[in-house]
Amino acid sequence: MIIPLEHVLLFSLILFAIGMVGVLTRRNAIGILISIELLLNAVNVNLVCFSRVSEDPMAGQMFAFFVIALAAAAAAVGLAIVVAIYRTRNTVQTDEIQLLKW
Amino acid sequence: MPQLEFLIKCGVYGLMGLGIIAAVGAVLLPNLFHAGLALAFVLVTIAGIFMSVGAEFLGMVQILLYVGGVMTLIIYTIMLTGRLGAKDVRAQNRQGIFAAIAAGFFVCWIGPLILKTGAWPQRESDSAPPLLSVEDLGMSLMTEYVFPFEVLGVLLFAVLIGAIVIARQDRPS
Amino acid sequence: MDQMFVNIKAALVGLSDKVFPDWVGVLVSIAVSIVAIALLGPLIMMYLTLIERKVVARMQNRIGPNRVGKYGLLQPLADGVKMLIKEDIVPRNADKVLHLLAPILIVAPALLVFAVLPFGRNMTAVDLNVGILFFAAISSIGTIGIFMAAWGSNNKFSVLGGMRSVAQMISYEIPMVMSVVPVLLAVGSLSTNAIVEAQADWHWFVFTPWGFLGCVIFFLCGVAECNRSPFDLAEAESEIIAGFHTEYSGMKFALFYMAEFMSAFTISGMTTTLFLGGWQGPLLPSWLWFFLKTYGLIFIMLWFRATLPRLRVDQLMALAWKFLLPLSLVNIVATCIWHFLSDEAFFTPAAFLVPLALLVFSYWGLMKLNQPYMPEKRVYPLVD
Amino acid sequence: MFFGLGILRGMNITLMNFIRSYTRKRGSGEIGALTTVQYPEERLPEKEKFRNFPFLIYDDKPEDLRCVACDICAQDCPPRCIYIVKETDEAGKPMKKPAVFDIDFTVCMNCGICEEVCPFDAIFMDHEFEIADSDRHDKLLYHRDDLLKTNEHFHKIRPNDGREVDTRLAEAKEAKAKKDEARKKAAEAKAAAKAKAEAEKATEAKEDKPPETEKESDPQ
């Protein structure tokens, strides 16, 4: 490994923290989705770096591969919902979408 | 070639630094379009880190899938939902302080844990495991991980149809 | 003669080894490759504009630029100077940041792809073993640049053009990647060098049925990817003025222009690598073969531009989703049959005919399915 | 019969044009030949009947130009771009020569009507078309001296028109000359007849009243 494992883990930790802040503070639904992508990518970095140092390198990369695919799926459905909401509520601000049934 | 090692190390640390700055940008920028582009930059830096660690295939898939696919989706939605960057709309709600405290607590708790545990399964000492080539990934995908691969296929198919049905404009009902 | 450029590079590295410590040699070799590509890209682009104007002119019974320089050879320089002098206008309430970043984000991928093109025997800048995937990934980044250009210029026409061209780029990316899969099946590796080596002594993939169809699909999708002739919807002058680069002028517009022509070269280069045997060729040096084949394909692109009218938006999408994508999937099946039937000999007749029959049948079937787009025969009565 | 055939046939046409542009001679008018004429160096052959802006014609000296300032062309010119002022001799009597003859080339649409209606063959359409200029108002307003051109120039650009006009003028001159002599002869005959009549009257008057004869001087 070119750089010691701890540094990469710290990097992904900070990335995860930033993503968490984003999810909690963003008012715009798409902003939240962007932060969720950040979280998933932080996790991916961990997986890949661990696969580099573990006995079974295949597991880490495969897991990261599946995480990327699923993130794409999540983003697709999430954004479809956002578009549907925008069409009916004419807004994507999360704190304006509170009624369970309209 | 220790000097080259040093150069690559600088490169990787540089990438990480840029990644963090871009991530902060993605979270805090008021104009959503700029936030989306900052996220694209984060994804490219992470692909760079993957490649520096030797997972070239994964880095390329990351760029192809994330930057090519998901980013386009995000920007399309931003364009469709139009009224972005409207100055009066506050981008962040008032939970800023609480979120910062929570994240800070999280980092201060986990960070030292990482640093304290010295004995990571360091295989570095004896022999660096052979770089995974695309053939091994392909073979394992088809042999060891074939079940999740097929389930993933079915799932993506369902997502495809679901997204279209949800976002369709001329709803028959 | 064949290894001319490789020897030059080796000499340079040797020169630096004499003076500097050994690790600097590695840096120098990287630097030489980078400088070569950084010069090659714009140079090719400049003279591609001239070649295009001369060839299209000859097809229209006129001569084309011959005033600036001997046969118009200095015309690209004149164009370059003109672009530099032109004032660079930014619309008032446009998004300055996006407006500035967009051309950069479109030119960078176009230039990056040169790294993976095998110009000659061991003359590939970076021999990645995920070469083709690198090509697909980098060419998908260009989409974001078009988004930024469309959204940054804050003008009705450019948003319309931006939406159209992004939809086109995405729907042609998938058949393009799918049409590369048969080559990977036949070669078994993603690296561009391995692909070219596998096509030694006339084993070019274009002579196999699936190879020919794959080449046609890949080339068509490539032409659509860089917004050229029959698919140049994004900058359809006759409709929305110039699509996403309406609000650009001066050097930024020249960057868009450069990106288009460089991606035209890379698409032709990649088609030669994948299907026409890259730099494989009997007598001439390897890099000359590569350039001959690539410029042959570029001639075809110019030929398209001089002859074919433009497709409409919905026909464009229909062609990609309902015609090219199913065809490329069937092409993968045909490659498996070919692989299964051909017992090591490249040109076994059985392995040639069965996939050919399958492909011709599927082509005919798809034509029947897309009936509304087929030209209908008309009878014109001549009455008194 | 299959989807791409029409496109291929169309592309074959442009390819043929591309190849023929090298094989066939430039400007030969065949299907594939090039048609470019490198303008400043090569020029298309000029047609005799080509008409561009008018010019006034004079035979030998620029002063006695054919135009007699009859103002017919000015009235008949559709866009009214000709302005004529007659020349007046010292006594203030207008002469048959234009002092001012302006044609505004920005207004003239070179339709050639002035050439047709001019009874004195004084104005013709020129072949000179490179008259672009920097200023519209005074540079392109041609005055009398800028419009003057010799008869040789007319013959050079329009040979058989020139010949035809010259023959017509020559006949007109002879006809006029003959008419003059006829008139002169008739005048002399009339004068002579009158003189004879005077003479007889004078003789018989002399017999009855001698002094009148000395007054009359014989008409020359």
Added chain:
Amino acid sequence: MFEKMRVKTKVIDSGKSGLDTQTLEVNVGPQHPSTHGVFRMTIVLDGEVVKSLRPVMGYLHRNHEQIAENITYSASMPYTDRLDYFNSMSNNQAWAMTVEQLAEVEIPDRAEYIRVIMSELTRLVNHVSVIGFLLNDMGAFFTPTLFAFREREKVLDVFEAVSGSRMMCNYLRFGGVNRDLTDDQLGQIKKIVADFPAFLDEFETLLAQNEIVCMRCQNVGVLPAELAINASITGPMLRASGVNYDIRKVDQYSVYDRFEFKIPLGEKGDVYDRYYVRMLEMRESLKILNQALEQIEPGPFMAPKVPACLKNPRNFKPPVGEAYGRVEAPKGELGFYVVSDGSKEPWRYHVRAPSFINLTVLEAMCIGYKLADAIVILGSIDIVLGEVDR
């Protein structure tokens, strides 16, 4: 504290789906690469589909009819060249025929034949250029246009040799033509007519069966026959909708009754029919030209100045009355309506411009099609702004 955070939500009637891409009003023209001159269309787009289209004209209005009422009859002949500047010979012929009808002037046969030859040559030039521009709007980067212009140059050289100017011919006079056709000019015309079919075949193989052209043109901008008749459309557009109406056959004016030629009719009246009907019309014109070139024989090319009004061409005062002469111009029925009060200038002078009237159905044809189709449909109507705005 949390109360403040709660933002009142606005309930929107969810009947109208929130996200109908708001209709986009786009201004195509007057300064636009493909509107054949200064013509503006205000198009309301819903996404790509044209919702409504409002043509805006008048940018090239030069007060042609008022000018004609202040100058003499023969002085307005050069102005008719500027109406439809693509075919000045048929404009001249229409104006000459109107005044000859007013002043009952007989024209010698040779002048009639020269007029027929010249107007058929302009028909060739016009149709070829129109198809070139139509393909240019569809994106075929100037190749068909330049092929068309290569042939057009030859015909324009003949016009220049005969009349003195390539486009602004001003060649016809009341009672005949300005100058006679010399033999080598006739030879030149024979040569052009001889090798025109070869060019037409090349043009047809380039375009007629081209799949992209068919996809872009077939079933686009359909003009039903009865709408065409009600909107008094004339020319190739009318015949493309299947209505058999050609003034050369209806009026049998000039010497057209001595030639036998056919009239091509379309069936659906879409852009492809309008394109192909023009191709077939060109072949018919070639037939007429061949027959005319055989039947022409030497003779006077200008009527002897017998009738009272033509005694002295300068003060040509036609008798009081009105006249309407019409001609099958390449764009449709070009008519001149003139009312004379016996003086040197016409009292009332009006031009029935085919392009202007053919434009009225542009909106009816474009609704429901895409923006790219609207441009192609405009191209297929074949308008020239000089004639539309007069």
